[in-house]
Amino acid sequence: LNINLMYDKFSNMNNVLKRLLIVGVLLSFGTIAFSSDLYTNKKYNYSIKGLPDWHMDTSQKGVSVAFDNVDGVSSVQVRVYLMPEIPTADGLAETMAQSKYDGWINLGGEFGDEDDIFVTGADAKYQAVHKKTVLEEKGRKTTTIVAESYYVKGQTAYIVSMVTTEYMVEEKIASLKQIANSFYIDENL
Secondary structure (H helix, E strand, O other): OHHHHHHHHHHHHHHHHHHHHHHHHHHHHOOEEEOOOEEEEOOOOEEEEOOOOEEEEOOOOOOOEEEEEOOOOOEEEEEEEEOOOOOOHHHHHHHHHHOOOOOOEEEEEEEOOHHHHHHHOOOEEEEEEEEEEEEOOOOOEEEEEEEEEEEEEOOEEEEEEEEEEHHHHHHHHHHHHHHHOOOEEOOOO
16 A cells, blocks of 8 residues: 555656656747737847737747647747848738648738738738648548738838638637737847
């Protein structure tokens, strides 16, 4: 009886140590955190604000910053590209549709209105929505929906992506929009 009790205590202590090690490793990188703070990128002159139950991550390849929900499915990502010539917002959307979203269903797109462009500090904006359904291992279908806003400021292109699954859209859309709509370009950062 005492041996079993000691084994249980050792096992519990071992699990606690493993958890502390994982937390320590995550904190040592300093790139993943819960964040409702304003993220500011002075190199690319923009800011965006996360929400308390979303992880901020600056370690993803090709992504300047991402805010990932604790559901493991929904995220808002910002990618930035310095272009050799001044791009058009709809041209960026078309390029993405032909490359990254090849094989996806394009649900439509539209130019941002003057107010939308003004509040972001951009020169131009275009937004598009794509979806793709895949069959998973166990025969379950998953439909991913991506709504992207393509912003242009001079020769810099900003792509703000809202990503979630079709079954999570209603639950997550307000939070996704709140983060994405906080995106702002400011050359004075």
